[in-house]
Amino acid sequence: MPTDRPQPAFVLLRPQMGENIGAAARAMWNFGLDRMRLVAPRDGWPNPSAVALASGAGRLLDEAQLFDTTEAAISDTTFVYATTARPRELTKPVMTPEAAMSDAAARVARGEKVAVMFGPERAGMENADIAAASAIVSVPVNPDFPSLNLAQCVLLLGYEWRRATSQTAPVRLKGQRTELAERLEVERLGDHYEERLAEAGFFFPEHKAEGMRLNLRNLWSRMPLTRADVQMLHGILRQMVRWKERG
Amino acid sequence: MPTDRPQPAFVLLRPQMGENIGAAARAMWNFGLDRMRLVAPRDGWPNPSAVALASGAGRLLDEAQLFDTTEAAISDTTFVYATTARPRELTKPVMTPEAAMSDAAARVARGEKVAVMFGPERAGMENADIAAASAIVSVPVNPDFPSLNLAQCVLLLGYEWRRATSQTAPVRLKGQRTELAERLEVERLGDHYEERLAEAGFFFPEHKAEGMRLNLRNLWSRMPLTRADVQMLHGILRQMVRWKERG
Numbered sequence: 001m002p003t004d005r006p007q008p009a010f011v012l013l014r015p016q017m018g019e020n021i022g023a024a025a026r027a028m029w030n031f032g033l034d035r036m037r038l039v040a041p042r043d044g045w046p047n048p049s050a051v052a053l054a055s056g057a058g059r060l061l062d063e064a065q066l067f068d069t070t071e072a073a074i075s076d077t078t079f080v081y082a083t084t085a086r087p088r089e090l091t092k093p094v095m096t097p098e099a100a101m102s103d104a105a106a107r108v109a110r111g112e113k114v115a116v117m118f119g120p121e122r123a124g125m126e127n128a129d130i131a132a133a134s135a136i137v138s139v140p141v142n143p144d145f146p147s148l149n150l151a152q153c154v155l156l157l158g159y160e161w162r163r164a165t166s167q168t169a170p171v172r173l174k175g176q177r178t179e180l181a182e183r184l185e186v187e188r189l190g191d192h193y194e195e196r197l198a199e200a201g202f203f204f205p206e207h208k209a210e211g212m213r214l215n216l217r218n219l220w221s222r223m224p225l226t227r228a229d230v231q232m233l234h235g236i237l238r239q240m241v242r243w244k245e246r247g
Numbered sequence: 248m249p250t251d252r253p254q255p256a257f258v259l260l261r262p263q264m265g266e267n268i269g270a271a272a273r274a275m276w277n278f279g280l281d282r283m284r285l286v287a288p289r290d291g292w293p294n295p296s297a298v299a300l301a302s303g304a305g306r307l308l309d310e311a312q313l314f315d316t317t318e319a320a321i322s323d324t325t326f327v328y329a330t331t332a333r334p335r336e337l338t339k340p341v342m343t344p345e346a347a348m349s350d351a352a353a354r355v356a357r358g359e360k361v362a363v364m365f366g367p368e369r370a371g372m373e374n375a376d377i378a379a380a381s382a383i384v385s386v387p388v389n390p391d392f393p394s395l396n397l398a399q400c401v402l403l404l405g406y407e408w409r410r411a412t413s414q415t416a417p418v419r420l421k422g423q424r425t426e427l428a429e430r431l432e433v434e435r436l437g438d439h440y441e442e443r444l445a446e447a448g449f450f451f452p453e454h455k456a457e458g459m460r461l462n463l464r465n466l467w468s469r470m471p472l473t474r475a476d477v478q479m480l481h482g483i484l485r486q487m488v489r490w491k492e493r494g
Contacts, residue, residue: 018270027399031387056392089474098410099417140409145303152274155399156406159386160441163345168387170346 003062007067008081008161010154011037013129014120018043022053022061023151024118029057031158036064037115039073070117070129079107082133083153084125093135098138102162107247110222113117116157121150181230183221189216189230196237200244207234249281249310253355255328256312259403260376261367265290269300269308270398271365276304278405283311284362286320303384317364317376325359326342329380330400331372340382346409352428363404368397382457385472428477432467435478435490443484447491 010028015021015038025036037124038045045066054061058163065075074080081100095103104114117133130136139148139156148156194213203209223229257275262285264270272283285292292313301308314320319329321381351361364380366372377383386395386403395403428436441460443453452457472480 026392026394029392030388030389030399032396056394091475093418093471095418096410096416139406140413141411142276144279145273145276147273147303148277152277152399152402155402159403159406162387162389163343166387167344171340171342226339228338 001030005032006036006111007033007076008104009035009110009113009115010157011039011070011115011117011148012041013039013070013073013117013125014042014123015118015150016042016121018047018049018051018128019053020150021050021062022046022057023056024154025050025054027058027151027155028158029032030155031162032159034060034063037067038064039067039070041066042120058153068176070132074115074117074132077112077226078112079104079135080133081116081135081137081141082130083118083137083157084123084130085117090094092130092133094138095135095155097137097139097160100135100162101157102163103135103163105142105160110118111197118150118153179227180229182224185221185227185230186225189225189233190220192234192237193220196241250279252279253358254280254282255351255355256284256320256324256362257361257404258317258362258364258396259288260286260317260364261289261370262365262397263289263368265294265296265298266300267368268297269304269399272297272301272304272307272311274398275405275458276302276307276403277402278409280405281307281310281400282409283307283407285311286314286317288313289367300374310383319396321362321364321379324356326361326382327380328363328382329372329377330363330365330386330404331377339377339380341385342385344403344407345410347382347440348404348411350382351408351480352411354385365397365400366477382441390450410476426474428472428474430479431492432470432474433467436472436480437467437479439484440467443488471488 010024010033012021012024015024018041021038021041028034028036042049043049045064046061050061051058065073081095081104083097100116104116116137117125117129119129120240137157139153143149193216197203197216203212225233257271257280258270259268262271265288268285271288275281275283288294290296292311293308297308298305312320328342328351330344347363351363353362362375363384364372366376384404386400388395440463444450444463450459
Protein backbone atom coordinates (compact mmCIF):
# COMPACT_ATOMS: atom_id res chain seq x y z
CA MET A 1 0.00 0.00 0.00
CA PRO A 2 1.32 3.47 -0.82
CA THR A 3 1.84 5.85 2.07
CA ASP A 4 -1.04 8.15 2.97
CA ARG A 5 0.87 11.36 2.62
CA PRO A 6 -0.22 13.38 -0.46
CA GLN A 7 2.71 13.78 -2.81
CA PRO A 8 3.62 14.18 -6.48
CA ALA A 9 3.60 11.24 -8.86
CA PHE A 10 7.00 10.67 -10.48
CA VAL A 11 6.43 9.70 -14.11
CA LEU A 12 9.14 7.91 -16.08
CA LEU A 13 8.59 8.40 -19.80
CA ARG A 14 9.57 5.43 -22.01
CA PRO A 15 12.44 4.31 -19.73
CA GLN A 16 14.89 1.97 -21.43
CA MET A 17 16.94 0.00 -18.88
CA GLY A 18 15.14 -1.91 -16.14
CA GLU A 19 18.13 -1.21 -13.88
CA ASN A 20 17.46 2.51 -14.13
CA ILE A 21 13.80 2.05 -13.19
CA GLY A 22 14.90 0.07 -10.12
CA ALA A 23 17.47 2.71 -9.16
CA ALA A 24 14.86 5.43 -9.62
CA ALA A 25 12.50 3.56 -7.27
CA ARG A 26 15.23 3.46 -4.61
CA ALA A 27 15.97 7.16 -5.06
CA MET A 28 12.25 8.00 -4.66
CA TRP A 29 11.86 5.93 -1.52
CA ASN A 30 15.06 7.44 -0.03
CA PHE A 31 13.02 10.60 0.26
CA GLY A 32 9.68 9.01 1.15
CA LEU A 33 8.09 9.16 -2.31
CA ASP A 34 6.19 6.08 -3.49
CA ARG A 35 3.93 7.02 -6.41
CA MET A 36 5.67 5.83 -9.56
CA ARG A 37 4.08 5.96 -12.99
CA LEU A 38 5.56 4.40 -16.09
CA VAL A 39 4.83 5.32 -19.69
CA ALA A 40 5.61 2.56 -22.20
CA PRO A 41 8.81 1.08 -20.70
CA ARG A 42 10.93 -0.24 -23.58
CA ASP A 43 11.41 -3.77 -22.25
CA GLY A 44 7.83 -4.33 -21.08
CA TRP A 45 6.51 -4.60 -17.55
CA PRO A 46 7.12 -6.10 -15.02
CA ASN A 47 10.88 -6.16 -15.54
CA PRO A 48 13.15 -8.48 -13.49
CA SER A 49 16.18 -6.17 -13.93
CA ALA A 50 14.23 -3.37 -12.27
CA VAL A 51 13.33 -5.60 -9.34
CA ALA A 52 16.96 -6.67 -8.91
CA LEU A 53 18.14 -3.07 -8.57
CA ALA A 54 15.27 -1.83 -6.39
CA SER A 55 16.17 -3.84 -3.28
CA GLY A 56 14.26 -2.33 -0.38
CA ALA A 57 12.05 -0.27 -2.68
CA GLY A 58 10.49 -3.16 -4.66
CA ARG A 59 7.02 -2.22 -3.39
CA LEU A 60 7.13 0.91 -5.58
CA LEU A 61 7.55 -1.28 -8.66
CA ASP A 62 4.69 -3.59 -7.63
CA GLU A 63 2.43 -0.59 -7.20
CA ALA A 64 3.68 1.40 -10.22
CA GLN A 65 0.94 2.48 -12.60
CA LEU A 66 1.45 1.69 -16.27
CA PHE A 67 0.30 3.93 -19.13
CA ASP A 68 0.58 3.88 -22.91
CA THR A 69 0.99 7.62 -23.40
CA THR A 70 2.25 10.69 -21.58
CA GLU A 71 -1.21 12.27 -21.84
CA ALA A 72 -2.85 9.29 -20.11
CA ALA A 73 -0.23 9.29 -17.34
CA ILE A 74 -0.84 12.91 -16.39
CA SER A 75 -4.56 13.19 -17.20
CA ASP A 76 -5.66 13.40 -13.54
CA THR A 77 -3.13 16.06 -12.53
CA THR A 78 -3.45 19.85 -12.44
CA PHE A 79 0.21 20.79 -12.75
CA VAL A 80 3.07 18.92 -14.38
CA TYR A 81 6.83 19.58 -14.13
CA ALA A 82 9.12 18.31 -16.91
CA THR A 83 12.73 17.74 -15.88
CA THR A 84 15.02 18.29 -18.81
CA ALA A 85 18.63 19.22 -19.39
CA ARG A 86 17.78 20.86 -22.69
CA PRO A 87 15.10 23.55 -22.51
CA ARG A 88 13.46 23.91 -25.91
CA GLU A 89 12.08 26.64 -28.05
CA LEU A 90 8.74 26.38 -26.29
CA THR A 91 7.88 29.32 -24.06
CA LYS A 92 7.48 27.87 -20.60
CA PRO A 93 8.54 28.77 -17.06
CA VAL A 94 11.90 27.22 -16.15
CA MET A 95 12.35 26.50 -12.45
CA THR A 96 15.19 25.26 -10.28
CA PRO A 97 14.48 21.92 -8.54
CA GLU A 98 14.09 23.85 -5.28
CA ALA A 99 11.53 26.31 -6.66
CA ALA A 100 9.64 23.52 -8.44
CA MET A 101 9.31 21.28 -5.39
CA SER A 102 8.46 24.22 -3.18
CA ASP A 103 5.71 25.11 -5.67
CA ALA A 104 4.62 21.45 -5.78
CA ALA A 105 4.43 21.31 -1.99
CA ALA A 106 2.18 24.37 -1.94
CA ARG A 107 -0.08 22.90 -4.62
CA VAL A 108 -0.29 19.51 -2.93
CA ALA A 109 -1.12 21.23 0.37
CA ARG A 110 -4.03 22.93 -1.42
CA GLY A 111 -5.30 19.53 -2.59
CA GLU A 112 -3.94 19.64 -6.15
CA LYS A 113 -2.53 16.56 -7.85
CA VAL A 114 0.84 17.17 -9.46
CA ALA A 115 3.34 15.09 -11.41
CA VAL A 116 7.04 15.29 -12.20
CA MET A 117 8.08 13.81 -15.56
CA PHE A 118 11.49 12.33 -16.40
CA GLY A 119 12.51 11.62 -19.99
CA PRO A 120 14.07 8.41 -21.28
CA GLU A 121 17.80 7.81 -20.92
CA ARG A 122 19.92 9.35 -23.69
CA ALA A 123 17.09 10.43 -26.03
CA GLY A 124 15.50 12.71 -23.45
CA MET A 125 11.99 14.08 -23.75
CA GLU A 126 10.24 14.72 -27.00
CA ASN A 127 8.84 18.15 -27.70
CA ALA A 128 5.31 16.74 -27.36
CA ASP A 129 6.13 15.70 -23.77
CA ILE A 130 7.45 19.16 -22.96
CA ALA A 131 4.43 20.79 -24.55
CA ALA A 132 2.18 18.80 -22.20
CA ALA A 133 4.01 20.13 -19.13
CA SER A 134 3.09 23.22 -17.13
CA ALA A 135 6.71 24.10 -16.34
CA ILE A 136 10.26 22.93 -16.95
CA VAL A 137 12.67 21.97 -14.18
CA SER A 138 16.33 22.48 -14.97
CA VAL A 139 19.06 21.19 -12.63
CA PRO A 140 21.94 23.71 -12.41
CA VAL A 141 24.70 21.34 -13.54
CA ASN A 142 28.21 22.05 -14.79
CA PRO A 143 27.68 23.10 -18.42
CA ASP A 144 30.91 21.26 -19.33
CA PHE A 145 29.53 17.99 -17.91
CA PRO A 146 25.75 17.99 -17.65
CA SER A 147 25.33 14.20 -17.82
CA LEU A 148 22.95 13.37 -14.95
CA ASN A 149 21.45 9.92 -15.23
CA LEU A 150 17.78 9.10 -14.65
CA ALA A 151 18.13 7.93 -11.04
CA GLN A 152 20.32 10.92 -10.14
CA CYS A 153 17.74 13.30 -11.53
CA VAL A 154 15.00 11.50 -9.57
CA LEU A 155 17.22 11.67 -6.48
CA LEU A 156 17.67 15.44 -6.68
CA LEU A 157 13.96 16.10 -7.19
CA GLY A 158 13.06 13.73 -4.34
CA TYR A 159 15.60 15.48 -2.13
CA GLU A 160 14.08 18.87 -2.92
CA TRP A 161 10.56 17.51 -2.29
CA ARG A 162 11.62 16.33 1.15
CA ARG A 163 13.38 19.64 1.87
CA ALA A 164 10.22 21.51 0.90
CA THR A 165 7.99 19.39 3.13
CA SER A 166 10.07 18.64 6.21
CA GLN A 167 11.04 20.88 9.05
CA THR A 168 14.74 20.24 9.37
CA ALA A 169 16.70 22.80 11.32
CA PRO A 170 19.66 23.84 9.12
CA VAL A 171 22.08 23.48 12.03
CA ARG A 172 21.52 21.75 15.33
CA LEU A 173 23.71 20.33 18.03
CA LYS A 174 23.63 16.58 18.37
CA GLY A 175 25.05 14.37 21.10
CA GLN A 176 24.56 12.97 24.57
CA ARG A 177 24.70 16.16 26.57
CA THR A 178 24.05 19.02 24.26
CA GLU A 179 22.42 21.55 26.54
CA LEU A 180 24.26 24.81 26.02
CA ALA A 181 25.75 26.44 29.08
CA GLU A 182 24.05 29.56 30.35
CA ARG A 183 26.04 32.77 30.40
CA LEU A 184 26.30 32.67 34.21
CA GLU A 185 27.98 29.26 34.01
CA VAL A 186 30.42 30.58 31.44
CA GLU A 187 31.14 33.60 33.65
CA ARG A 188 31.84 31.35 36.63
CA LEU A 189 34.11 29.28 34.47
CA GLY A 190 35.95 32.47 33.56
CA ASP A 191 36.19 33.42 37.25
CA HIS A 192 37.54 30.02 38.16
CA TYR A 193 40.27 30.14 35.53
CA GLU A 194 41.14 33.75 36.21
CA GLU A 195 41.49 33.18 39.96
CA ARG A 196 43.60 30.08 39.70
CA LEU A 197 45.72 31.45 36.89
CA ALA A 198 46.28 34.64 38.88
CA GLU A 199 47.41 32.51 41.80
CA ALA A 200 49.60 30.63 39.35
CA GLY A 201 51.23 33.88 38.18
CA PHE A 202 49.90 33.55 34.65
CA PHE A 203 49.02 37.22 34.18
CA PHE A 204 52.51 38.57 33.83
CA PRO A 205 54.08 41.03 33.21
CA GLU A 206 51.84 43.43 35.06
CA HIS A 207 51.31 45.88 32.21
CA LYS A 208 49.99 43.08 29.98
CA ALA A 209 47.78 41.48 32.64
CA GLU A 210 44.60 43.34 31.83
CA GLY A 211 44.76 42.45 28.14
CA MET A 212 45.46 38.84 28.99
CA ARG A 213 42.46 38.64 31.32
CA LEU A 214 40.25 40.14 28.65
CA ASN A 215 41.41 37.71 26.00
CA LEU A 216 40.80 34.78 28.30
CA ARG A 217 37.23 35.92 29.11
CA ASN A 218 36.62 36.39 25.43
CA LEU A 219 37.84 32.89 24.65
CA TRP A 220 35.20 31.27 26.85
CA SER A 221 32.40 33.50 25.80
CA ARG A 222 32.76 33.01 22.06
CA MET A 223 32.87 29.21 22.31
CA PRO A 224 29.55 27.36 21.94
CA LEU A 225 30.07 25.58 25.27
CA THR A 226 27.66 22.97 26.55
CA ARG A 227 27.11 22.39 30.26
CA ALA A 228 29.13 19.20 29.92
CA ASP A 229 32.00 21.18 28.36
CA VAL A 230 31.94 23.67 31.22
CA GLN A 231 32.05 20.91 33.81
CA MET A 232 34.94 19.29 32.01
CA LEU A 233 36.86 22.58 31.87
CA HIS A 234 36.29 23.12 35.60
CA GLY A 235 37.46 19.56 36.20
CA ILE A 236 40.64 20.08 34.21
CA LEU A 237 41.55 23.15 36.23
CA ARG A 238 40.69 21.50 39.55
CA GLN A 239 42.86 18.57 38.61
CA MET A 240 45.78 20.84 37.79
CA VAL A 241 45.39 22.57 41.15
CA ARG A 242 45.19 19.24 42.96
CA TRP A 243 48.25 18.07 41.10
CA LYS A 244 50.12 21.21 42.10
CA GLU A 245 48.96 20.97 45.73
CA ARG A 246 50.13 17.38 45.95
CA GLY A 247 53.50 18.88 45.20
CA MET B 248 44.87 20.63 -14.40
CA PRO B 249 42.20 21.33 -11.78
CA THR B 250 39.98 24.33 -12.34
CA ASP B 251 41.07 27.62 -10.79
CA ARG B 252 37.94 28.19 -8.79
CA PRO B 253 38.52 27.74 -5.02
CA GLN B 254 36.36 24.91 -3.74
CA PRO B 255 36.18 22.20 -1.08
CA ALA B 256 38.18 18.99 -1.40
CA PHE B 257 35.93 15.91 -1.40
CA VAL B 258 37.68 13.21 0.63
CA LEU B 259 36.69 9.55 0.20
CA LEU B 260 37.74 7.58 3.28
CA ARG B 261 38.84 3.99 2.62
CA PRO B 262 36.51 3.51 -0.38
CA GLN B 263 35.97 -0.14 -1.29
CA MET B 264 34.67 -0.50 -4.86
CA GLY B 265 36.54 1.21 -7.68
CA GLU B 266 33.19 1.64 -9.46
CA ASN B 267 31.99 3.84 -6.62
CA ILE B 268 35.08 6.03 -6.80
CA GLY B 269 34.46 6.49 -10.53
CA ALA B 270 30.78 7.29 -9.99
CA ALA B 271 31.74 9.77 -7.25
CA ALA B 272 34.13 11.51 -9.66
CA ARG B 273 31.31 11.88 -12.19
CA ALA B 274 28.95 13.24 -9.52
CA MET B 275 31.57 15.80 -8.44
CA TRP B 276 32.26 17.00 -11.96
CA ASN B 277 28.50 17.25 -12.68
CA PHE B 278 28.60 20.18 -10.29
CA GLY B 279 32.00 21.56 -11.26
CA LEU B 280 34.01 20.09 -8.38
CA ASP B 281 37.38 18.55 -9.23
CA ARG B 282 39.47 18.20 -6.04
CA MET B 283 39.25 14.56 -5.03
CA ARG B 284 41.27 13.10 -2.17
CA LEU B 285 41.46 9.41 -1.37
CA VAL B 286 42.39 7.84 1.94
CA ALA B 287 43.63 4.25 1.67
CA PRO B 288 41.36 2.90 -1.09
CA ARG B 289 40.86 -0.83 -0.41
CA ASP B 290 41.93 -2.09 -3.82
CA GLY B 291 44.96 0.19 -4.24
CA TRP B 292 45.46 3.07 -6.63
CA PRO B 293 45.14 3.65 -9.54
CA ASN B 294 42.11 1.40 -10.04
CA PRO B 295 40.91 0.41 -13.56
CA SER B 296 37.31 -0.12 -12.34
CA ALA B 297 37.22 3.49 -11.18
CA VAL B 298 38.46 4.69 -14.56
CA ALA B 299 35.83 2.61 -16.39
CA LEU B 300 32.98 4.23 -14.45
CA ALA B 301 34.31 7.79 -14.52
CA SER B 302 33.88 8.36 -18.26
CA GLY B 303 34.09 12.08 -18.86
CA ALA B 304 35.44 12.75 -15.37
CA GLY B 305 38.59 10.61 -15.58
CA ARG B 306 40.78 13.68 -15.09
CA LEU B 307 39.61 13.84 -11.46
CA LEU B 308 41.02 10.37 -10.86
CA ASP B 309 44.34 11.21 -12.53
CA GLU B 310 44.66 14.24 -10.31
CA ALA B 311 43.27 12.67 -7.12
CA GLN B 312 45.55 13.02 -4.10
CA LEU B 313 46.31 9.84 -2.18
CA PHE B 314 46.77 9.70 1.61
CA ASP B 315 47.36 6.97 4.18
CA THR B 316 45.28 8.48 6.95
CA THR B 317 42.28 10.76 7.47
CA GLU B 318 44.46 13.16 9.46
CA ALA B 319 46.95 13.51 6.60
CA ALA B 320 44.16 14.08 4.08
CA ILE B 321 42.68 17.01 5.99
CA SER B 322 45.83 18.45 7.56
CA ASP B 323 45.89 21.58 5.36
CA THR B 324 42.22 22.48 5.90
CA THR B 325 40.59 24.74 8.47
CA PHE B 326 37.12 23.24 8.53
CA VAL B 327 36.00 19.69 7.79
CA TYR B 328 32.46 18.38 7.24
CA ALA B 329 31.75 14.69 7.84
CA THR B 330 28.78 13.29 5.94
CA THR B 331 27.21 10.46 7.88
CA ALA B 332 23.83 8.79 8.12
CA ARG B 333 24.43 7.88 11.74
CA PRO B 334 25.32 10.79 14.02
CA ARG B 335 27.22 9.48 17.03
CA GLU B 336 27.51 10.21 20.67
CA LEU B 337 30.05 12.91 19.97
CA THR B 338 28.84 16.43 20.58
CA LYS B 339 29.16 18.21 17.26
CA PRO B 340 27.09 20.58 15.15
CA VAL B 341 24.83 18.68 12.74
CA MET B 342 24.03 20.58 9.56
CA THR B 343 21.79 19.98 6.58
CA PRO B 344 23.65 19.69 3.25
CA GLU B 345 22.34 23.14 2.35
CA ALA B 346 23.57 24.81 5.54
CA ALA B 347 26.92 23.00 5.32
CA MET B 348 27.65 24.01 1.72
CA SER B 349 26.46 27.55 2.35
CA ASP B 350 28.87 27.68 5.30
CA ALA B 351 31.61 26.14 3.14
CA ALA B 352 31.02 28.73 0.42
CA ALA B 353 31.39 31.56 2.96
CA ARG B 354 34.59 30.04 4.32
CA VAL B 355 36.09 29.44 0.88
CA ALA B 356 35.21 33.01 -0.08
CA ARG B 357 37.22 34.17 2.96
CA GLY B 358 40.22 32.14 1.75
CA GLU B 359 39.79 29.12 4.04
CA LYS B 360 40.50 25.60 2.84
CA VAL B 361 37.69 23.18 3.64
CA ALA B 362 37.04 19.50 3.05
CA VAL B 363 33.99 17.24 2.94
CA MET B 364 34.57 13.65 4.08
CA PHE B 365 32.62 10.59 2.92
CA GLY B 366 32.87 7.26 4.73
CA PRO B 367 33.44 3.87 3.13
CA GLU B 368 30.50 1.94 1.66
CA ARG B 369 28.55 -0.15 4.19
CA ALA B 370 30.88 0.27 7.18
CA GLY B 371 30.55 4.04 7.25
CA MET B 372 32.88 6.33 9.15
CA GLU B 373 34.74 5.34 12.25
CA ASN B 374 34.37 7.43 15.37
CA ALA B 375 37.95 8.63 14.94
CA ASP B 376 37.02 10.09 11.54
CA ILE B 377 34.02 11.87 13.01
CA ALA B 378 36.08 13.18 15.90
CA ALA B 379 38.47 14.79 13.41
CA ALA B 380 35.61 16.69 11.75
CA SER B 381 34.44 20.18 12.63
CA ALA B 382 30.78 19.41 11.89
CA ILE B 383 28.52 16.60 10.75
CA VAL B 384 26.37 16.79 7.62
CA SER B 385 23.21 14.73 7.75
CA VAL B 386 21.05 14.26 4.64
CA PRO B 387 17.33 14.37 5.56
CA VAL B 388 16.43 10.93 4.16
CA ASN B 389 13.39 8.76 4.76
CA PRO B 390 14.13 7.14 8.15
CA ASP B 391 12.53 3.91 6.85
CA PHE B 392 14.98 3.77 3.93
CA PRO B 393 18.11 5.82 4.56
CA SER B 394 20.37 3.85 2.21
CA LEU B 395 22.15 6.49 0.12
CA ASN B 396 25.17 5.16 -1.70
CA LEU B 397 28.52 6.92 -1.87
CA ALA B 398 28.04 8.55 -5.29
CA GLN B 399 24.52 9.72 -4.35
CA CYS B 400 25.82 11.35 -1.20
CA VAL B 401 28.60 13.04 -3.21
CA LEU B 402 25.98 14.13 -5.75
CA LEU B 403 23.78 15.83 -3.15
CA LEU B 404 26.69 17.67 -1.54
CA GLY B 405 27.98 18.72 -4.96
CA TYR B 406 24.52 19.94 -5.88
CA GLU B 407 24.30 22.02 -2.69
CA TRP B 408 27.79 23.43 -3.28
CA ARG B 409 26.73 24.58 -6.73
CA ARG B 410 23.48 26.01 -5.36
CA ALA B 411 25.43 27.92 -2.73
CA THR B 412 27.88 29.38 -5.24
CA SER B 413 25.85 30.05 -8.36
CA GLN B 414 23.31 32.73 -9.04
CA THR B 415 20.46 30.75 -10.55
CA ALA B 416 17.11 32.48 -10.62
CA PRO B 417 14.57 30.10 -9.02
CA VAL B 418 12.07 30.71 -11.83
CA ARG B 419 12.68 32.28 -15.21
CA LEU B 420 10.95 32.23 -18.53
CA LYS B 421 12.74 30.45 -21.34
CA GLY B 422 11.96 30.44 -25.02
CA GLN B 423 12.28 32.24 -28.30
CA ARG B 424 10.22 35.32 -27.54
CA THR B 425 10.00 35.62 -23.81
CA GLU B 426 9.74 39.36 -23.30
CA LEU B 427 6.79 39.91 -20.99
CA ALA B 428 4.09 42.27 -22.19
CA GLU B 429 3.90 45.62 -20.50
CA ARG B 430 0.76 46.50 -18.63
CA LEU B 431 -0.27 49.01 -21.33
CA GLU B 432 -0.16 46.26 -23.94
CA VAL B 433 -2.33 44.04 -21.76
CA GLU B 434 -4.79 46.90 -21.27
CA ARG B 435 -5.03 47.45 -25.02
CA LEU B 436 -5.61 43.78 -25.49
CA GLY B 437 -8.44 43.99 -22.97
CA ASP B 438 -9.86 47.02 -24.83
CA HIS B 439 -9.71 45.21 -28.13
CA TYR B 440 -11.58 42.17 -26.82
CA GLU B 441 -14.09 44.23 -24.88
CA GLU B 442 -14.96 46.39 -27.90
CA ARG B 443 -15.32 43.54 -30.33
CA LEU B 444 -17.19 41.36 -27.86
CA ALA B 445 -19.53 44.21 -27.05
CA GLU B 446 -20.22 44.61 -30.77
CA ALA B 447 -20.75 40.86 -30.87
CA GLY B 448 -23.34 41.07 -28.06
CA PHE B 449 -21.24 39.00 -25.69
CA PHE B 450 -22.03 41.10 -22.57
CA PHE B 451 -25.59 39.99 -22.04
CA PRO B 452 -27.91 40.17 -20.19
CA GLU B 453 -27.44 43.82 -19.31
CA HIS B 454 -27.42 43.40 -15.52
CA LYS B 455 -24.54 40.90 -15.75
CA ALA B 456 -22.50 42.89 -18.27
CA GLU B 457 -20.38 44.78 -15.78
CA GLY B 458 -19.34 41.64 -13.92
CA MET B 459 -18.52 39.93 -17.20
CA ARG B 460 -16.32 42.83 -18.34
CA LEU B 461 -14.49 42.79 -15.04
CA ASN B 462 -13.85 39.06 -15.20
CA LEU B 463 -12.50 39.38 -18.71
CA ARG B 464 -10.11 42.20 -17.76
CA ASN B 465 -8.97 40.15 -14.81
CA LEU B 466 -8.31 37.15 -17.00
CA TRP B 467 -5.77 39.01 -19.12
CA SER B 468 -4.09 40.77 -16.27
CA ARG B 469 -3.38 37.70 -14.17
CA MET B 470 -1.83 35.77 -17.06
CA PRO B 471 1.95 36.02 -17.48
CA LEU B 472 1.56 37.16 -21.09
CA THR B 473 4.54 37.74 -23.33
CA ARG B 474 4.47 40.28 -26.15
CA ALA B 475 4.21 37.40 -28.58
CA ASP B 476 1.20 36.05 -26.69
CA VAL B 477 -0.51 39.42 -26.84
CA GLN B 478 0.09 39.71 -30.58
CA MET B 479 -1.31 36.27 -31.08
CA LEU B 480 -4.42 37.06 -29.04
CA HIS B 481 -4.99 40.22 -31.06
CA GLY B 482 -4.54 38.18 -34.21
CA ILE B 483 -7.08 35.61 -33.15
CA LEU B 484 -9.70 38.27 -32.53
CA ARG B 485 -8.95 40.10 -35.76
CA GLN B 486 -9.27 36.88 -37.64
CA MET B 487 -12.65 36.16 -36.06
CA VAL B 488 -13.83 39.64 -37.05
CA ARG B 489 -12.54 39.18 -40.60
CA TRP B 490 -14.26 35.83 -40.80
CA LYS B 491 -17.51 37.36 -39.59
CA GLU B 492 -17.20 40.29 -42.02
CA ARG B 493 -16.65 37.95 -44.92
CA GLY B 494 -20.08 36.66 -44.00
